[in-house]
Amino acid sequence: MPAPSDPVDTVLELENFLPYQLNVCSSRVSEALSRIYGERYQIGVPEWRVLVTLGQFETMTAKAIGLHSHMHKTKVSRAVAMLERRKLIGRRANRADMREAFLSLTPAGREIYNDLAPSALEFARQLLDTIAPDDRAMFCRVMSKLNERADQIARNIAKEIGEDRAEDRINPVAKERFRG
Amino acid sequence: MPAPSDPVDTVLELENFLPYQLNVCSSRVSEALSRIYGERYQIGVPEWRVLVTLGQFETMTAKAIGLHSHMHKTKVSRAVAMLERRKLIGRRANRADMREAFLSLTPAGREIYNDLAPSALEFARQLLDTIAPDDRAMFCRVMSKLNERADQIARNIAKEIGEDRAEDRINPVAKERFRG
DNA sequence: TGACGATGGTTGCTAAAGAAACTAGTTTTC
DNA sequence: GAAAACTAGTTTCTTTAGCAACCATCGTCA
Known part of the structure; x- marks a missing residue:
């Protein structure tokens, strides 16, 4: 475990x-x-x-x-x-x-x-x-890496499903949701 | 700098x-x-x-x-x-x-x-x-500390201004805003 | 020059989030 | 044992966020 x-x-x-x-x-x-x-x-x-x-x-x-x-x-x-x-x-x-x-x-x-x-x-x-200064610096570095990685993954998925590139979106989300 | x-x-x-x-x-x-x-x-x-x-x-x-x-x-x-x-x-x-x-x-x-x-x-x-495993663990530890610390600070401020304790709030925010 | 596409910024519309009020059920207290 | 206080969950109302459509201006290219 x-x-x-x-x-x-x-x-x-x-x-x-x-x-x-x-x-x-x-x-x-x-x-x-x-x-x-x-x-x-x-x-x-x-x-x-x-x-x-x-x-x-x-x-x-x-x-x-x-x-x-x-x-x-x-x-x-x-x-x-x-x-x-x-x-x-x-x-x-x-x-x-x-x-x-x-x-x-x-x-x-x-x-x-x-x-x-x-x-x-x-x-x-x-x-x-x-928080120790070393840890602070490390924390920031990890955050930057996560940002990078997240964007990378998002781009990959977008490419996979061939999405339209809306240029002025900050937080693009799924367009249609199930409205039970 | x-x-x-x-x-x-x-x-x-x-x-x-x-x-x-x-x-x-x-x-x-x-x-x-x-x-x-x-x-x-x-x-x-x-x-x-x-x-x-x-x-x-x-x-x-x-x-x-x-x-x-x-x-x-x-x-x-x-x-x-x-x-x-x-x-x-x-x-x-x-x-x-x-x-x-x-x-x-x-x-x-x-x-x-x-x-x-x-x-x-x-x-x-x-x-x-x-991200190296050690860094992952460190990152999590820092996040927990930040959570703790943030709550602590929020509580202190709440105490200072003597706020009412709304029990079922998850993200309490300022109640009144300026509506120019 | 003048149509056409791109760009900065605003507005209108719809969806999501939270506060407060409410319903229904439970526990406490006298 | 009944009124008061409390709790789980829903609904209503208001605010906020974001997309899309829009307006005005700018750059481009014929």
Whole structure:
């Protein structure tokens, strides 16, 4: 019988099944994190990501934000719209290409970012402070490998069934579901 | 300047921020996985979890399934309802407690499970086959620690702001959002 | 130049997820 | 032994996510 923490088993046990473990871990962590900014600033994950991305890069188009923060363009669009309504970010037209616009934090937005970023870093510090630095680095490396591998496998399957390549999908899912 | 894979930074960079990395990794992995069963059986993650849990434990109540698979009771309820409509699981009343019912796979459900479980294990094998066994074990240990730590932090925050303890929440979120 | 395809971004529609309210049954308490 | 408190599970309602269709603009190629 495999050890309970052995990630490769011969019988399918949910609690030792990597995709499940990852999902649970991810949602527990982001749940904890969202308690820090959710209550305080009344924003959700997408808005948080937009704020942080703009805080990091000063000025960006919605497209670039989506690419960098791994979000679907509609998610970005809506998050941007709400942050704009709240006057936390502003937009400046790109005279060279009127389709897109340059987004950046307003002073009010920068203020929130300046408070929000340290709390987030502090949160990450607390999360990781019981984990040895070597293990942290290793953990990141494994995550990257998993990402790579997952994409590889997904591509293979897509090729097998000859799927149409929808270009602007972030989380492509099966299109039709059984609707009993 | 910190190395790009250093999980502890002094500036907030999304791509090196653990909760973000976890979220991306988790969704890419489950996206890839869902391609295996989604297309083939027309089910989603909740249904998959119910099937797998019942495959593992033979008979269970909805409550127990939710506990074991970390799902909100409404999610379980709906997944069960759809699997029942498709005659993949059946229910037997518990004469000793008529509130709950014992759920288990029908032969048809077991058949699907018998095909589905090996593919899932094979998927996990492919995911992990480039990762050294020691690293796999380490990865799992770190995930458990992160889970623990995340809950701890969340509890602390909840205590600080003196939150009401909603007992049947799996992913509690901020209650009120700004609706610009 | 001007049609045609591609691209950035928004909107409309549908599906999924969770909170809260509810139903039905069980346990506790006085 | 009945009212109150509690529990398993379902339903309703609201929010959120994503796909598809769309609009406006841009690049290309005849």
